[in-house]
Amino acid sequence: MKSIINKVKNRERINLDEALKLYDLELLELGELASKIREEKFGKKSYFNINRHINPTNVCKDTCKFCAYSATRKNPNPYTMSIEEIVNTAKEAARRGAKEVHIVSAHNPEAGLNWYIDSFKKVKEALPNIHIKALTAAEIHFLATEYNRSYDEIIDLMIESGVDSMPGGGAEIFAEDIRDKICKGKVSSKDWLKIHEIWHSRGKKSNATMLFGHIESREDRVDHMLRLRELQDKTGGFNCFIPLVYQRENNYLKVEKFLTAKEILKTYAISRIVLDNIPNIKAYWATSTINLALLAQEFGANDLDGTIQKESIQSAAGAASANGMELEEFIGLIKNSGFIPVERDSLYNELKVW
């Protein structure tokens, strides 16, 4: 263990076995190792942005077991917004100060490719300065297969219609055996990574998530991080890694034992140590709870996402994010936890120290 700790302290890269051993460290010792790296890069700054999540449809042809959002799962209320509704929602968000709209949908085979693409075009026409973060790699894979297009073609359409960056969703867990059990039929791990690689090759940035706390092992988590690290070495296109804590309500995935807060914090810390080439680690409060996200700042996380305003996917499965959080409250919480709230834009340029 000593040699691994020394490697971390000397900022040397660690491998899968070494990362797994770090889970055996005492929580606070591990937290301190991760915290030192965070402090070197960001001091006491904690980033957030003023954003709005828009989830335009919950009709989905896929059947992920962990999903509580899709109308083909346990959600009894199918909906598909019109493009006008999407644009009006974005306008209202901008009026309330949002600088980013995060647009993520289910895989709706009835909506049509143009509905997806035109919604971005119209939002950009109405709000030329807003940053559009839209279409996960899973959605891109769905659109490509459903409408017989290549990934490149879908990405061309995204760029032409004003999409600025890609969110990190749909990664779930890369380990193929677990992926088969929780979201068979959805984009494969290999294709998820390939889509991000193409996106990065266009000079664009994206994020990467990891859904954990269900039936995966610690080894699956570290393997997931290592696959991201490998691609990041090639492209440098990931801005942020977002470990998403599995939400347990209203879905079909049987999970016997839920993670302790200790295990969640250790996973944040290990991601900060393993992912030496992805600058930002986000504690997405919508899935971790705001209290744990604030604590995660001491375990390597330097980003708390944003005010969200409204969110439908995680909240369908039990997360307390349905109505986002007021800006003043959010800032107050960061300050009271001993960190400096810094508003950032979607590409991590600093906008304002609050």
Ligand code: SF4
């Ligand atoms: S997680 Fe996404 S792709 Fe899977 S069923 Fe739910 S909405 Fe569809």
